[in-house]
Amino acid sequence: MNKMTKEKAGASFAAGIDCSQVVFGHVAESIGLNAGDAKKSPLPLAAVCGLGRPADA
Numbered sequence: 001m002n003k004m005t006k007e008k009a010g011a012s013f014a015a016g017i018d019c020s021q022v023v024f025g026h027v028a029e030s031i032g033l034n035a036g037d038a039k040k041s042p043l044p045l046a047a048v049c050g051l052g053r054p055a056d057a
Contacts, residue, residue: 002026 004026012022021039028038 025039028035
């Protein structure tokens with residue numbers, strides 16, 4: 001698995017992707033899932049990470 005960097009995470013947050021989506025999308029391919037589909041799955045968890053906003057909002 002590639003390492004998640006601050007730059008990759010920051011770019012994802014800037015694009016409006018929530019923290020749970022960033023984390024799950026990052027590990028998805030290593031467990032055999034499509035990263036794009038995985039980013040859709042944890043959307044309900046986004047409320048835990050800044051009430052549905054990017055973490056830096």
